[in-house]
Amino acid sequence: MSSDRELRRVRRRLSRQLGRRARGKLVAVDRVTGDYLVADNLDDLLVAMTRGPRTTTAGDMLIFRLGQRAAVELRRRR
Secondary structure, three states, X not given: XXXXXXXXXXXXXXXHHHHHHHOOOEEEEEOOOOOXXXXXXXXXHHHHHHHOOHHHHHXXXXXXXXXXXXXXXXXXXX
């Protein structure tokens, strides 16, 4: 599956799941497990990622702001 399609699918799912209360917030999604974190800003998201389980920080992550088109892809180095 292309990364673009995956991102659109994940955004739709999370937009429906989180609703309007999360619009404009940053979301980091682990591409392997599907676990996600929501934060108001990038600093809070980084803190949440480092305090989470090891699998969350080690996996491939999609980071995006709900309601906006731009996204960042973090891939684990192999």
